[in-house]
Amino acid sequence: xSSGQYSALSGALSRLKLMDSISDNLANNKTVGFKKSxxxxxxxxxxxxxxxxxxxxxLTKAKEGFTDYGQGPLIRTGVQTHxxxxxxxxxxxxxxxxxxxxxxQGNFHLDDAGYMINGAGxxxxxxxxxxIVLDNPDVLIDENGNMMLESxxxxxxxxxxxxxxxxMKRKGGGLFTVTKEDIQDYEKRVENPNIIxxxxxxxxxxxxxxxxxxxxxxxxxxxxxxxxxNYNNLAEKAIQVGKIG
Numbered sequence: 001x002s003s004g005q006y007s008a009l010s011g012a013l014s015r016l017k018l019m020d021s022i023s024d025n026l027a028n029n030k031t032v033g034f035k036k037s038x039x040x041x042x043x044x045x046x047x048x049x050x051x052x053x054x055x056x057x058x059l060t061k062a063k064e065g066f067t068d069y070g071q072g073p074l075i076r077t078g079v080q081t082h083x084x085x086x087x088x089x090x091x092x093x094x095x096x097x098x099x100x101x102x103x104x105q106g107n108f109h110l111d112d113a114g115y116m117i118n119g120a121g122x123x124x125x126x127x128x129x130x131x132i133v134l135d136n137p138d139v140l141i142d143e144n145g146n147m148m149l150e151s152x153x154x155x156x157x158x159x160x161x162x163x164x165x166x167x168m169k170r171k172g173g174g175l176f177t178v179t180k181e182d183i184q185d186y187e188k189r190v191e192n193p194n195i196i197x198x199x200x201x202x203x204x205x206x207x208x209x210x211x212x213x214x215x216x217x218x219x220x221x222x223x224x225x226x227x228x229x230n231y232n233n234l235a236e237k238a239i240q241v242g243k244i245g
Contacts, residue, residue: 008227014041015221022214025205032119033104034174034203036210038066067170072104072204074196081108081116081137084199089159089190090176093122094131100183101175102160102168106200110137120173127156141197159190174203 018039028034074084083106085091090102107119116124116132123131132147132155140148145157162168167182178187 005228005232008224012221012224012228014039015217015224018217019214019221022210022217025210026207026214028174029203029205029207029210031105031174031203032107033072033201034205035070035072035104036068036203036205037170038068040066067165067168067176068204069165070204072201074199075202076199077107078198079109079137080139080141080198081110082106082198082200083108083141083157084196084201085159086194086196086201087190088161089193090161091118091157092125092160093118093175094125095122100125101171101177103175104201105174110134120175122175124157127158132157141195143194143196145193145195157195159193159195161188161190162186163188 021037021039025036028036071086074086083091085104085106090104091106092100093103094100101122103118103122105118105120108116108124111117111121114133114135116134118124126132134147135149135151138150141157142148145159147155147157149155162178162182164186167178167186168176169178171177
């Protein structure tokens with residue numbers, strides 16, 4: 001296979017990865033607290049220099065796993081247990097004793113046992129690291145996460161952040177996972193949180209931008225396909241010329 005064919009093939013595969021990212025963003029356009037994924041492209045310059053050749057300069061590599069943590073629009077719902085984060089930070093939710101996630105999803109409600117849970121049924125954790133239990137959903141929550149119950153009791157709903165966002169891995173549905181080692185090394189409490197009661201943060205996906213990216217990616221993929229076809233035709237003709245000679 002010629003270097004031109006490798007170049008066209010790498011371009012096509014990279015656009016397929018980009019399409020996967022765009023499709024995931026579009027599918028989660030209405031997922032509460034969802035943060036859109038991104039794909040970055042790079043030329044394999046270092047490899048070309050190491051090989052002492054220019055052949056790899058035209059190859060394209062797609063790097064996945066990037067997340068745009070930009071603020072999503074806030075939507076007023078009027079539900080007491082719905083909470084939106086305006087600014088930095090993540091809620092911590094628990095699947096089981098050994099599995100926790102970080103999320104911006106604030107569409108919380110109470111289950112039959114009084115546990116505050118998110119839309120996926122994961123329990124919301126307080127500052128003591130234990131699931132928050134409420135007597136009823138009529139609770140006042142200030143911007144710092146202080147929860148004032150009717151009984152006079154107070155509870156704290158903290159927000160967490162990471163100086164190095166790369167330790168957060170996308171889990172799907174607006175959830176992020178972090179290894180236990182990275183939690184110990186990098187997890188920090190948000191000192192000045194801004195939690196808004198009665199609202200939720202919508203996805204930060206812009207439909208028009210994603211559709212534009214999709215059209216651009218499809219055209220680039222089609223161009224790479226045509227290049228592959230042209231190179232194949234040239235190779236066939238070169239074989240025929242060789243046979244005639």
